[in-house]
């Protein structure tokens with residue numbers, strides 16, 4: 001499915017909040033009523049810092065939270081490169097250039113048990129998805145169906161517990177939380193089993209024979225491993241790719257990924273034909 005960017009707006013919007021919520025991890029709230037009213041879980045926005053020209057092109061960030069009623073939306077970002085370093089010190093009333101919502105988002109597909117698997121900052125698309133799936137919030141200009149999952153589990157893998165962001169919000173959304181840290185550190189300061197999120201996922205799948213669907217976002221090797229687990233167990237799985245992007249609106253072709261179609265494959269633009277793809281179609285090389 002190609003999602004044309006005709007539905008996107010481009011504005012320079014005021015920042016309402018910009019605060020650290022975990023190690024090196026910021027949550028920025030911007031006032032963008034038109035965008036907050038139509039975004040759906042899994043869509044993303046392109047951001048620029050309007051007070052400079054470096055970087056000249058925008059960067060993509062997934063929707064983290066939205067309040068259509070109050071007109072704001074939240075993005076969560078790791079401070080790592082040019083754009084994120086330049087916006088991390090911005091105070092309320094400073095502005096961001098933002099265009100979106102972009103991309104297809106996750107389908108609101110009915111399931112008994114929705115399992116969300118995130119690696120690091122790949123957690124961002126899942127807060128709104130959990131709320132929608134459990135029927136606690138609706139999204140979209142013409143509100144999409146909600147309440148399509150009976151149970152939502154969130155498998156969240158991080159290097160160590162200091163990187164865990166938004167746990168209380170995920171709990172309040174009604175998710176069952178399953179934390180995996182590579183050093184065994186836990187959110188309460190204790191030390192538990194050191195493991196990868198794929199181990200956590202496998203254990204969860206072993207323990208539940210109800211009908212399931214997996215959604216996944218994070219580093220590419222982790223998504224490939226999750227896709228393989230889902231394939232071997234015959235569980236439907238959608239992956240949200242984080243391919244670097246330049247325009248976000250389908251023009252430049254910097255964002256292409258190899259996607260299987262019929263008996264062959266083709267390059268698909270992640271910004272307008274994704275970022276969410278069926279895991280069975282993604283060609284990992």
Ligand SMILES: Cc1cc2nc3c(=O)[nH]c(=O)nc-3n(C[C@H](O)[C@H](O)[C@H](O)COP(=O)(O)OP(=O)(O)OC[C@H]3O[C@@H](n4cnc5c(N)ncnc54)[C@H](O)[C@@H]3O)c2cc1C
Nearest residue numbers: 044059060061062076077078081082083084124242243275
């Ligand atoms: C659909 C989509 C959704 C996304 N959602 C999110 C999200 O919700 N949150 C989030 O944090 N990210 C998200 N990303 C990723 C984000 O867009 C990129 O990480 C973006 O490049 C960050 O911008 P930046 O200018 O700060 O980093 P960039 O300057 O673009 O740096 C990107 C990478 O290059 C490396 N790098 C930068 N400078 C150097 C250097 N001098 N030498 C060597 N390496 C260097 C950085 O370490 C980093 O790995 C998403 C991407 C996509 C496509």
Ligand code: FES
Nearest residue numbers: 248250252253271
């Ligand atoms: S980012 Fe330009 S075509 Fe996708």
